[in-house]
Amino acid sequence: MSQPPRERFGSRLGFVLAAAGSAIGLGNIWRFPYQAADGGGAAFVLLYLFMTALIGVPMMAAEFIVGRRTGRSPVGALRTLGGRRWIPLGVLYVVTPLVILSYFSIVSGWTLNYALDAIRGFSTTPGERYAAISAGLPAIKNHLVLMVVTTVVVMAGVRKGIERAALVLMPTLAVLLVGLAVWAAARPGASPGYLFYLKPSLAELLDPTVVKQAATQAFLSLSVGMGVMVTYSSYLSKQEDIGREAVVISFSDFSVAFIGGLVVFPVIFALGLSDDVRGATMGALFISLPGAFAEMGTLGRAIGFVFFSALVVAGLTSSFSLLEVGVASIMDELGMGRKVAGLTAGLLATGLGILPAMSLGILGGLDKIVGELFVVGGVLGMALLVGWKVHDPLAELVEGASPLFRRIAPGAIVTIRYVIPPLIAVILFFSVKDAWVLLLGN
Numbered sequence: 001m002s003q004p005p006r007e008r009f010g011s012r013l014g015f016v017l018a019a020a021g022s023a024i025g026l027g028n029i030w031r032f033p034y035q036a037a038d039g040g041g042a043a044f045v046l047l048y049l050f051m052t053a054l055i056g057v058p059m060m061a062a063e064f065i066v067g068r069r070t071g072r073s074p075v076g077a078l079r080t081l082g083g084r085r086w087i088p089l090g091v092l093y094v095v096t097p098l099v100i101l102s103y104f105s106i107v108s109g110w111t112l113n114y115a116l117d118a119i120r121g122f123s124t125t126p127g128e129r130y131a132a133i134s135a136g137l138p139a140i141k142n143h144l145v146l147m148v149v150t151t152v153v154v155m156a157g158v159r160k161g162i163e164r165a166a167l168v169l170m171p172t173l174a175v176l177l178v179g180l181a182v183w184a185a186a187r188p189g190a191s192p193g194y195l196f197y198l199k200p201s202l203a204e205l206l207d208p209t210v211v212k213q214a215a216t217q218a219f220l221s222l223s224v225g226m227g228v229m230v231t232y233s234s235y236l237s238k239q240e241d242i243g244r245e246a247v248v249i250s251f252s253d254f255s256v257a258f259i260g261g262l263v264v265f266p267v268i269f270a271l272g273l274s275d276d277v278r279g280a281t282m283g284a285l286f287i288s289l290p291g292a293f294a295e296m297g298t299l300g301r302a303i304g305f306v307f308f309s310a311l312v313v314a315g316l317t318s319s320f321s322l323l324e325v326g327v328a329s330i331m332d333e334l335g336m337g338r339k340v341a342g343l344t345a346g347l348l349a350t351g352l353g354i355l356p357a358m359s360l361g362i363l364g365g366l367d368k369i370v371g372e373l374f375v376v377g378g379v380l381g382m383a384l385l386v387g388w389k390v391h392d393p394l395a396e397l398v399e400g401a402s403p404l405f406r407r408i409a410p411g412a413i414v415t416i417r418y419v420i421p422p423l424i425a426v427i428l429f430f431s432v433k434d435a436w437v438l439l440l441g442n
């Protein structure tokens with residue numbers, strides 16, 4: 001059966017923004033600040049930066065090597081490079097993003113709900129509002145809206161849908177975030193927020209759970225270990241410097257996470273919500289922030305609208321990439337056209353989302369098992385494949401590379417071979433242990 005020629009990104013910027021759009025999401029603006037405050041402040045930020053550089057960048061490069069060399073989505077890519085025995089790992093890379101999308105879209109749906117609330121006026125009983133919208137029919141409704149947008153964009157194609165949307169949405173997100181960070185900095189009472197976020201506390205750094213948190217946060221945030229970067233890079237030409245792009249995308253992702261903290265904590269402290277964040281869960285902010293915005297009148301509505309719209313935009317560009325893995329896999333493996341494949345994968349993720357939309361417990365459980373365990377396993381599998389199975393990965397990495405990246409590239413391959421597998425094995429051990437405790441109790 002002859003395949004039509006593979007789609008391509010139209011420009012380097014288009015690819016970088018689409019991949020950065022995948023990486024930059026709620027994980028940066030919402031999850032990262034919490035993890036940092038919880039896990040040692042500035043010390044956690046440094047640990048996270050270290051994980052991004054040591055594991056994140058090489059693993060993103062590894063996925064680019066696999067995607068660009070084969071020009072295939074995960075299952076076909078792994079079959080080509082590793083043979084039949086590697087197909088199950090390819091299947092994991094198709095299942096993981098679809099499941100993640102199903103619950104990620106629910107949380108994105110909450111942010112959409114609050115962006116609309118900003119227009120209508122925030123509720124004065126925020127706790128009840130959160131209970132009403134976070135699960136059940138309203139959650140399903142918002143999930144549906146976001147899944148329709150995601151499916152329509154992905155059905156339009158790599159260049160006409162995903163790339164075009166990223167070229168508009170990513171600069172919009174940057175403007176919204178920088179605007180918020182500046183506004184937050186100008187609030188009286190913001191400085192304790194910076195201190196809370198960035199206080200260096202070294203004790204946590206020796207805690208294996210914190211180290212595991214920093215690593216899994218880096219994987220989730222960079223969208224590695226879930227087939228996304230394999231799929232996106234299958235649309236790249238041999239002229240692209242994939243090592244350089246891995247560095248650019250990873251550090252943009254880090255920067256936005258760092259800025260996320262510079263927005264969230266000063267806002268929390270300036271709004272007098274600091275008691276809510278100490279020891280509270282992430283969900284608490286979905287109650288306290290809208291509550292505080294409600295008390296600020298019109299200005300609160302404006303700022304709240306910008307804040308939640310930024311989250312919606314960040315969530316959407318991540319959702320495109322999560323869905324694209326399924327769509328590309330159906331197209332490549334079953335020979336379907338993009339429209340039918342898009343509809344099929346879109347319906348699948350929409351249907352899967354009904355369960356986490358009904359119960360926050362299921363949502364949290366999926367995040368622990370799939371978002372953590374499957375992703376860490378996916379990263380380990382990719383490191384083993386590229387480090388030990390793929391023929392001459394260095395040749396692919398330096399293809400199209402500038403002299404600088406040609407010099408760095410061998411170091412990246414050595415890291416993928418020898419450093420990352422044992423490190424991830426330890427992290428995986430702690431992830432399994434935590435998942436075990438979650439499933440079966442102590």
Ligand code: PFF
Pocket residue numbers: 022023024025026027028100104220221222223318371
């Ligand atoms: N990388 C994105 C983020 O950090 O928000 C998208 C994402 C991927 C979110 C995987 C959640 C997830 F489990």
